[in-house]
Amino acid sequence: MGQYAGAPIVLTAPLTESIDHAGFFIQMSLASIPGWMEWAIDKKYPAWRDVPKTAEGRAGTAPAGLRVLEAVLAREFGVDQVVVCYPEQLPEFIGDRTRVVAVSTHNPLGTTFAAGVYASIFGSSREPVNAMYARRMFDTIRACRQRHPFAVILGGSGAWQIEETGSEAEFGIESEEAFIAAAQVSCTNCREKIEVICIHCYSGIDLESGNALEFSTLSNISSMDSALAATLERWRFYRTTTEPENGYFANHCPYCGAVQEDYLLHSEPGDVFFCIAEAEPGSIEFTAVEGRIRVSGDCGFGV
Ligand SMILES: [Zn+2]
DSSP states (O other), X not given: OOTTTOOSEEEEOOHHHHOOOSOHHHHHHHHHSBGGGHHHHHHHSTTXXXXXXXXXXXXXXXXXXXXXXXXXXXXXXOGXXXXXXXXXXXXXXXXXXXXXEEEEOSOTTSOSHHHHHHHHHTOTTSOBHHHHHHHHHXXXXXXXXXXXXXXEEEEETTEEEEEOTTGGGGOSEEEEEEEEEXXXXXXXXXXXXXXXXXEEEEEEEETTTOOEEEEEEEEEEEEEOHHHHHHGGGOTTEXXXXXXXXXXXXXXXXXXXXXXXXXXXXXXXXXXXXXXXXXXXXXXXXXXXXXXXXXXXXXXXXX
């Protein structure tokens, strides 16, 4: 395999999901212990990162689902067309011939039920070790993609979903744990007490970078999927503006119609949506959004 030619189909999974330890405890630890406590895993399992390679220098261990996919694709396209590798090997196997990079990940954000429970013991704002490794893997993929145009397929637990190279760009942010956050402010124009809202994600993913998002407040939203748009019907004062910036969503005063611009609600300490996590209890009302949302906009962490 020429270093620059690459393999047409490259399959990978985060290192934390590729290790072949019999112990259930280590898998649970990787999903729950925050990244800065990785030393605790290193102490108990000093060799956990020493993963075996095959004679051809490929991944010696991989999640079962990835092996099944490898077998199916090899039968369909030929054994020499498919490579399973560890994330750190991606730059070796991705090249001009590469058309697809398929990623198996069970827990890229550290948000499955069990992981959530254990992560919260250590502080929910801490990124678990496996989320950290998943993020590094996506960083590597993104770096490779700057040199080679390939499609990325994300999947796991047998459910594979194709992300077209182009369609990801349509929406920049995706979340399955989104809330409408509502608060009271004075209208910037007529000073009446009015309600304003924003979208707050407990977790999510930046589709462009692959980075995990936590406790992110979205602003300057320029587009959203139709399901979210339907949910927002209840808050009719939040709609697209014509002034000052055409097409962006913003809150409007129901009395005078003035646009309450996001930068006046989100930007500085003291702004109502600046740091939602530290807002006074009861000052913000949350309404969960059903299912997955996809939007394009800016993402603030308010820390
Ligand atoms: Zn007003």
